[in-house]
Each structure stands twice: as C-alpha cells, then as structure tokens.
Amino acid sequence: MEVLRQLYDMTALGEIGETPGVLLMILIGAVLLYLGIVKKYEPLLLVPIGFGIILANLPGGNMDVVPAEMVELPGHRYMNLFEIASEYGIMNFVYYSLIKTGFLPPIIFMGVGALTDFGPMLRNLRLAFFGAAAQIGIFGVFFGAIALGFSAKEAGSLGIIGGADGPTAIYTTILLAPHLLGPIAIAAYSYMALVPVIVPLVANRLITKKEFRINMKKQDKLYPPKYKIKNLKAVKIIFPIVLGIVVAILVPSSVPLLGMLLFGNLIKEIGTTTSRLSEAATGPIMNTATIFLGLAVGATMTAKVFLDLKTLGIIVGGFLAFAISIAGGILAVKVYNMLAKKKINPLVGATGLSAVPMASRVASEMGLKHDSSNHLLQYCMASNISGVIGSAVAAGVLISILG
Amino acid sequence: MTESFNQAWVLLGVGMVTVFTVLLLVVLIGNGLVLFVNRFLPESESGKPGNAGFKSAIHPSKVAAIVAGVKNVTAGRGNVVEIRKNKKI
Structure with a gap:
C-alpha cells in the first residue's frame, strides 16, 4: 500500500485533482493543436503554442513561465539566466533570455522581410496609403478597452491585434503588458488564421456590388501610370536602405521590428551574393525562432493567468480591432473614390492589414467572384505589404507613448 | 478614467x-x-548580360531544370549565375 502511495505521490494526478483549471488549460492546448494539425490554421505557431500550454499546465513539470516578480531581486536587480534555469526550469530560461528581452520577434521579422517582395507596392505606390488607413483599429479599440477596465498599457497591447501581425503583437505586448502575452498571442494568431472569414464578413457589409466590380486593370488602361520602372531590381535594393534610415529618424521605437524587416528584405533583393544569408534568415533562423517563440508563449498560459475575465475582453476586443482595421481600409478607398477619377476597388483597402499574403488572396478571390476578369492580387499585395510597415510603425508609436 | x-x-x-x-x-x-x-x-533594353541574357536565350523551363539540378547537386549551396552554350561541342 505504501508503495502505491509513493507511486501516486510521484505522479501529477494528485495536483491535477486539486486544480481543475489545469484540465481546462490542457483542453485549450488540445483544441489549438487540433486547429493547427487538422484545420491547418497557422500550424507553425498554433502547434508549438498548443503544446507549450499543455507542458506548462502539467503540474510538477516545471515548464510554466513564472511572473517577472519571481525573478526580481532586491535593488531592481534580476536573477541571472543560470539561476533562473536552475530555480524555475528551462522554459523560463528560454522565456527570459529570448522573449522577455524582445529578441525573437525582430528575428522573425527579419525572416518575414526576406520573404517579402516590395515589388507590387513599388509598382502601385499610391495604394500604400490604404495600409495606413487600416491601422485605425489598433488605436480605435483603445477606447473600448479602457472602458472595460484595461490599463493604458494593456489596452495598447490589445489594440495591436488589429494590425494582424503576430510578431508585432508579441513584441508590443512584451514591452507593454507581458502578463497578457499568452491570450494576446493566441487572439492575434487565431484572427490571422480567420482572415478568410473576417475579411468577407466586413467587406460584404460595406462594399456595394458596383464597387466589387471595379476592375483595376481597366482603370490602369484608362488612366495609365505616369512612368514605368526601368530597373526594378535597383529600386528594390535601394528602397529598404533609404526607408530604414528615414523611419529610424522618425519613429526610432519601431526600428527593432522595421529595421530587421528591411534588412531581411535587403539581403533577399541583393540576390546571389547574399543568398546564403537570406536562406538562413528564412529557413533555419526563422524556424528555430518560431519554435522557441511558440513554446514559450504557450508556457505563459497557465490556468491562473489565462482563466480570467480579461482573456474574454482580449478575445472580443481583438476581433473588434481586426474588424475596425478592415473597415478603415475599405472606407478610406471609398473616400478616395469620391475625390479621384481613377477608381480603386475597395477590396484593396480591406487588405491594408499586415496578414500577408492571406488577406490579399482572400480579397482577390472575392473580386474574381464578382468579375472573373478582375485580378486584384498584385494591387491587394501593395496595400497588404504597406500594412506590414504601417503596423510596425503603429507598434512603435504605442511603445514610445505608453512604454 | x-x-x-x-x-x-x-x-x-x-x-x-x-x-x-x-x-x-x-x-x-x-x-x-x-x-x-x-x-x-x-536597365538596357536587351537586359543585363548575366541572368537576363540567358533567360531570353534559353527556354525558361530549361533554365528552371538547370537551376533545380544545381541546387540538388550542391545541396542548395550553389547558384546559377550564367548559362552559356559551349560552341566547341
């Protein structure tokens, strides 16, 4: 009998029985795994996050991320990484060295930059403005969040979900409200995965049938661009360098994200000379960063932190931020069309989010449904890519004002 | 508030x-x-002498096959900079 008791005490069964919230968290982790594996919703992030949640919530595993106060020492000092690892386990070592320092999101942004082609935006530069208009959800939802009882920093972290950019949302939250990292990361990536549902939901309510049929190619023929790019490769190489310098001067707090994005893009555009760097940035480095980011973010989601009314507020507020951003882009196009001769399909505005390229693909398919000759993809990509820049700048503003 | x-x-x-x-x-x-x-x-009308040149002279599917072959043989380390026909053969 004593042997059985010893065996029982060795397992986590007793602790699971005492804290039923753990079972709910394991269920949430399993649901995320299901969405990632079976439904293929953002599997590269949801699978590590889901598994991280399960690991963190199994009692005795020492894989849950502890609050910052627990690693704080008297005199505003912190435990060193060796002490953190030996006291609280390897997941805290990963979290405090790679996440809490804000290291991984810019590294992922470097990979995103190396996968991004600024070509469509450079060919349709005026469409970049709609990437700005679609950031309205980030700042708009701030009011609602304050009314719901969120602090200013928490409201800023919630609002950034409206930028539809996972690394940006994580980076901003680490700096403003790290205790909300788990729910905000989950909400951001879930809504990004739901772009094929949310974009049509908003667009069908705001765009008329006549507007859906605005054919961008025909508009280009009616009102051709003033000049053609005679050496796109050279423009693509110089562009990230010049833009990086200008943005660094105007919004320095956005540089960790935007600077790394532009660096990644530069090593891609240079071509064969730096192809090994861009292959590393988009392959091993980005993949490794994604694994650690996902697992550590999942490990922050313990029952105590996640099962809270604020999580519900984040889920609702995140959706509103997302929807307001899409609506902002669409309405900006409508205003533009009232003033300009050359009309723009409002679906281009709907893609001002930075969920690249899914938002563009969804909008393009919607356009084709209304007019089979209306290929919008390259136009949508223009505002979509500018949305990446826009959301990183918006994050910089939030960090510099609220941080 | x-x-x-x-x-x-x-x-x-x-x-x-x-x-x-x-x-x-x-x-x-x-x-x-x-x-x-x-x-x-x-960029000149005829394109650059390197990449753009061979792309216009050789069918894109052949270029793609050569690039894929080089990537495969060199385990992704090699890159095709120029493709020229050897006139002696």
Whole structure:
C-alpha cells in the first residue's frame, strides 16, 4: 500500500485533482493543436503554442513561465539566466533570455522581410496609403478597452491585434503588458488564421456590388501610370536602405521590428551574393525562432493567468480591432473614390492589414467572384505589404507613448 | 478614467498621423527612387548580360531544370549565375 502511495505521490494526478483549471488549460492546448494539425490554421505557431500550454499546465513539470516578480531581486536587480534555469526550469530560461528581452520577434521579422517582395507596392505606390488607413483599429479599440477596465498599457497591447501581425503583437505586448502575452498571442494568431472569414464578413457589409466590380486593370488602361520602372531590381535594393534610415529618424521605437524587416528584405533583393544569408534568415533562423517563440508563449498560459475575465475582453476586443482595421481600409478607398477619377476597388483597402499574403488572396478571390476578369492580387499585395510597415510603425508609436 | 480617454484621443491622433506620415514617405521615397533609377541606372533594353541574357536565350523551363539540378547537386549551396552554350561541342 505504501508503495502505491509513493507511486501516486510521484505522479501529477494528485495536483491535477486539486486544480481543475489545469484540465481546462490542457483542453485549450488540445483544441489549438487540433486547429493547427487538422484545420491547418497557422500550424507553425498554433502547434508549438498548443503544446507549450499543455507542458506548462502539467503540474510538477516545471515548464510554466513564472511572473517577472519571481525573478526580481532586491535593488531592481534580476536573477541571472543560470539561476533562473536552475530555480524555475528551462522554459523560463528560454522565456527570459529570448522573449522577455524582445529578441525573437525582430528575428522573425527579419525572416518575414526576406520573404517579402516590395515589388507590387513599388509598382502601385499610391495604394500604400490604404495600409495606413487600416491601422485605425489598433488605436480605435483603445477606447473600448479602457472602458472595460484595461490599463493604458494593456489596452495598447490589445489594440495591436488589429494590425494582424503576430510578431508585432508579441513584441508590443512584451514591452507593454507581458502578463497578457499568452491570450494576446493566441487572439492575434487565431484572427490571422480567420482572415478568410473576417475579411468577407466586413467587406460584404460595406462594399456595394458596383464597387466589387471595379476592375483595376481597366482603370490602369484608362488612366495609365505616369512612368514605368526601368530597373526594378535597383529600386528594390535601394528602397529598404533609404526607408530604414528615414523611419529610424522618425519613429526610432519601431526600428527593432522595421529595421530587421528591411534588412531581411535587403539581403533577399541583393540576390546571389547574399543568398546564403537570406536562406538562413528564412529557413533555419526563422524556424528555430518560431519554435522557441511558440513554446514559450504557450508556457505563459497557465490556468491562473489565462482563466480570467480579461482573456474574454482580449478575445472580443481583438476581433473588434481586426474588424475596425478592415473597415478603415475599405472606407478610406471609398473616400478616395469620391475625390479621384481613377477608381480603386475597395477590396484593396480591406487588405491594408499586415496578414500577408492571406488577406490579399482572400480579397482577390472575392473580386474574381464578382468579375472573373478582375485580378486584384498584385494591387491587394501593395496595400497588404504597406500594412506590414504601417503596423510596425503603429507598434512603435504605442511603445514610445505608453512604454 | 477621463485621463485615460484623453490619452486615447492623443494616441489616436499621434498614431494615425505618424502612420500616414511614414507611408507618405514610403510613397515619396519610392517615387523619388524610381525617378532616380530611371534617370541614372536604367536597365538596357536587351537586359543585363548575366541572368537576363540567358533567360531570353534559353527556354525558361530549361533554365528552371538547370537551376533545380544545381541546387540538388550542391545541396542548395550553389547558384546559377550564367548559362552559356559551349560552341566547341
């Protein structure tokens, strides 16, 4: 009998029985795994996050991320990484060295930059403005969040979900409200995965049938661009360098994200000379960063932190931020069309989010449904890519004002 | 609460003005670069002697096959810079 008791005490069964919230968290982790594996919703992030949640919530595993106060020492000092690892386990070592320092999101942004082609935006530069208009959800939802009882920093972290950019949302939250990292990361990536549902939901309510049929190619023929790019490769190489310098001067707090994005893009555009760097940035480095980011973010989601009314507020507020951003882009196009001769399909505005390229693909398919000759993809990509820049700048503003 | 709402208005104003300003700069820089490159660094009509040259002379599917072959043999380390026909053979 004593042997059985010893065996029982060795397992986590007793602790699971005492804290039923753990079972709910394991269920949430399993649901995320299901969405990632079976439904293929953002599997590269949801699978590590889901598994991280399960690991963190199994009692005795020492894989849950502890609050910052627990690693704080008297005199505003912190435990060193060796002490953190030996006291609280390897997941805290990963979290405090790679996440809490804000290291991984810019590294992922470097990979995103190396996968991004600024070509469509450079060919349709005026469409970049709609990437700005679609950031309205980030700042708009701030009011609602304050009314719901969120602090200013928490409201800023919630609002950034409206930028539809996972690394940006994580980076901003680490700096403003790290205790909300788990729910905000989950909400951001879930809504990004739901772009094929949310974009049509908003667009069908705001765009008329006549507007859906605005054919961008025909508009280009009616009102051709003033000049053609005679050496796109050279423009693509110089562009990230010049833009990086200008943005660094105007919004320095956005540089960790935007600077790394532009660096990644530069090593891609240079071509064969730096192809090994861009292959590393988009392959091993980005993949490794994604694994650690996902697992550590999942490990922050313990029952105590996640099962809270604020999580519900984040889920609702995140959706509103997302929807307001899409609506902002669409309405900006409508205003533009009232003033300009050359009309723009409002679906281009709907893609001002930075969920690249899914938002563009969804909008393009919607356009084709209304007019089979209306290929919008390259136009949508223009505002979509500018949305990446826009959301990183918006994050910089939030960090510099609220941080 | 009122203070927070005031901060929200400031954030909305500053944030949207900054985002629009940066993207306006993106448009201006982009247009400026296009004009600069068109004036000083235009690509010749026939294309560059390297990549663009072989792409026009050889069928794209053949180029793709050669590039894929080189990537495979060199385990992704090698890159095709130029493809030329050997006239002696």
